[in-house]
Amino acid sequence: MTDDEIIHRIREQDAAGELPTPAPPEAVAELETAMGHPMPPLLKRIHLEVADGGFGRWGKALSLTDTTYKLQRQRSAAGGVLGGRSIPNYPPSVVPLLAWDCAIWSLVDYSTPEGRMWGWDPSQRCPDHGHALFPEDLTLAGTALGGVRV
Known part of the structure; x- marks a missing residue:
């Protein structure tokens, strides 16, 4: 799907x-x-064109401005980014994107134009040594934004 088609699908779901x-x-x-x-x-x-968060699987994509979701006691996506830098092995270009519940997150790598995806799952991996964070073999468009039916 093209970016325009993905944006159209998000709008359709809303x-x-x-x-x-x-x-x-x-x-x-x-x-x-x-x-x-x-x-x-x-x-x-x-x-910028559709919504400040609230899209994706179960509408749980983080807002850039809303303080509803907190990642590591931070009040926004930007705060989560800066707080995440204290986690061992945490790439400085990776930003939280989508909450999956049970402390599981999808993250996106800002250093890649296609938005390479990362996962965070402390229930399957050791969070104390940064192993809970792992690269995915997906891009932002390839994930269908965690639930946008494409």
Whole structure:
């Protein structure tokens, strides 16, 4: 699927109008500055054109501005990024994207334009030594954003 088709599908799934409004450009710029990398283009378009989080599997993609979800006691995606840097073996370009419950997360690598995906699963791996974080053989578009029916 093309980026346009993925964006269209996300909008189709929001027929009830439950997605939050798009993120302000300043929120995207702040996170990109904190990361030292641009947001993958597809993810940037979704945040700026469709919704600031709330999309994907069970609507649990993180917002750039909302404080509903907390990762490591942080109040936003940017806070989670900066907090995650204290985890051993945590690549500095990887950002939390989607909560799966049971402390399982999907993360996206900002250093890759296609948005290479990573997983976090402390129930299957050792979180104390950074082994709970692992690369996936997927990209952002290839994941169908964790539940966008494509």
